[in-house]
Amino acid sequence: MAMKSRSDVRNVAIVAHVDHGKTTLVDKMLWQTGAFSERQTVETTGERVMDSGDLEREKGITILAKNTAISYDGPSADGHPITINIIDTPGHADFGGEVERGLSMVDGVVLLVDASEGPLPQTRFVLRKALAARMPVILCINKVDRPDSRIEAVEEETYELFMDLLEDADADADQLDFPVVYASAKAGIASTLRPADGELPEGSDLEPLFKTILETIPAPQYDDEAPLQAHVTNLDSSNFLGRLALLRVRNGQIKKGQQVVWCRHDGTQQTVKITELLMTQGLERQPAESAGPGDIIAVAGIPEITIGETLADLDNPIPLPLITVDEPAISMTIGTNTSPMAGKVRGSKVTARLVKDRLDRELVGNVSLRVLPTERPDAWEVQGRGELALAILVEQMRREGYELTVGKPQVVTKEVDGKLQEPVEHLTIDTPEEYLGTITQIMAARKARMEQMTNHGTGWVRMEFVVPSRGLIGFRTEFLTETRGTGIANHVFSGYEPWHGTITTRLSGSLVADRSGAVTSYAMVNLQERGVLFVEPTTEVYEGMIVGENSRADDMDVNITKEKKLTNVRASSADNFEKIFPPRKLSLEQSLEFCREDECVEVTPETVRIRKVVLNAGERARTAARARSAAKQ
Helix, strand or coil, X not given: CCEEECCXXXXXXXXXXXXXXXXHHHHHHHHHCCCCCCCCCHHHHCCCCCCCCHHHHHXXXXXXXXXXXXXXXXXXXXXXCEEEEEEECCCCHHHHHHHHXXXXXXXXXXXXXXXXXXXXXXXXXXXXXXXXXXXXEEEEEECCXXXXXXXXXXXXXXXXXXXXXXXXXXXXXXXXXXXXXXXXXXXXXXECCCCCCCCCCCCCCCHHXXXXXXXXXXXXXXXXXXXXXXXXXXXXXXXXXXXXXXXXXXXXXXXXXXXXXXXXXXXXXXXXXXXEXXXXXXXXXXXXXXXXXXXXXXXXXXCCCXXXXXXXXXXXXXXXXXXXXXXXXXXXXXXXXXXXXXXXXCCCECCHHHHHHHHHHHHHHCCCCEEEEXXXXXXXXXXXXXXXXXXXXXXXXXXXXXXXXXXXXXXXXXXXXXXXXXXXXXXXXXXXXXXXXXXXXXXHHCCCEEEEEEECCCCEEXXXXXXXXXXXXXXHHHHHHHCCCCCEEEEEEEEEXXXXXXXXXXXXXXXXXXXXXXXXXXXHHHHCCCEEECCCXXXXXXXCEEEEEEXXXXXXEECCXXXXXXXXCCCCHHHHHCCCXXXXXXXXXXXXXXXXXXXXXXXXXXXXXXXXXXXXXHHHHHHHHHHHHHHHC
């Protein structure tokens, strides 16, 4: 075996916790290497060009791992341009499948850590994956110019995290010897010299970061005598070319028009032709004639290819190992819309076949998702990493015109040695000291176990918990309410533990409409002292639809369509000035959090409604009575 390396290519992933500045840093790297034309400005292309999806821009998070390539010919490139392929990965734990897929494409990582917040759960998650893969790591401490930055302390915390993970990830002690770069991605400046807290690094550009990448990240290694092997790591589509498979070429050469062997998941092999070969330059894919080891390419012409499969040599096909991702922890039922208002929106997609086809298409590009059948032919159990990942899928389908009934999120349990086990999360909370007691109380009710508490001495406390995943369903809304929007909570999957017992997450009941009709102001005035309403006057409701939150623990059937009886007696002026409180508008995520076991969410392109699974009040009462008698027996 004659191993060689390509000095003109580097493959690197930018990994970090959510909102630590990955996408901003990649943007600045693109600008400073001339990836944009002279006519393009921040105004014409928009900030955070890597976050191309509408939902990514709205939520300010990266959902899909994306790749770009920059051509670097700076002082340290020995006069020859070097292609640096950069993978921008999500920072949210729910999209961990994207992170794992991104790491399978690269030879090293740049770990970005906020100079104030320090390492957080997702930092631990992505670092463990990188160390387990024996990848070199560059630590980049970002946002050093934040007024509350604590650069030296964060560097120490990250070093401790490395020490902690080395044994856990069965990694190499040499990985502790990592270079540190200090940066302000927003300003586009990096330095290897530590600045004072709150100050910009010395210098005027990201040159020290580029130089560190070239010195630390190894060039792609390949066997000069090995046949073609190219790994499918991602999928995309083109209006002109159809499905595109994104591959990392491991060994050999691949050419446009070449006949190759497609090694499939099920072990079968098929001869296919590469009709088009594309390579990334900046943000654009350009046609290319051939690609070699280490290149990240897109190929067209194989309509059913999926992630983890291999394109191999025609004479000597050797498949690469499949990409494995962590088990899903949360599930929800997604089915067709079964409410009385189904199909009222023109052009909406309401049939079971359309919904199933869309879920099957999502499976093609989302390696961390699973779709399982249920007892009903028009509903499916969808399993994913977390609540947010599943809510994003439902939101995308809603925007595409689908009408759905979505059940309350549940945890995916498993049996180990005859004992029921459930997924648990490692939760980190940063909160002002005054809310310490409240947070402890909330977490105790959700069966959480406190692992550590640190007082930064700035009026803020950091608490670390191990909590059952189901204890975090509906947690975020309550947490933000109790901390007046000041608290920061982040969690990451930690493993499985024995079942923790019953968790009561919502103490209040629901206000349920007892008939169909339009909401009236008169009924709202009389009902708003009973709880918080979710609907406005003139809103169309139906029997079984939840119109508000009851102030008491039990549900209450209400007539929210009641009209004031008209008489020929003139009303006094006092009756004309009844005050209606503004209704609480729930987003899709908040609606899913609000749901109880006997409730679900109706999702249409125009509205999101919460409803009872059983709409008829009499039938609900009989179902509850049967459940109580079964429990007694």
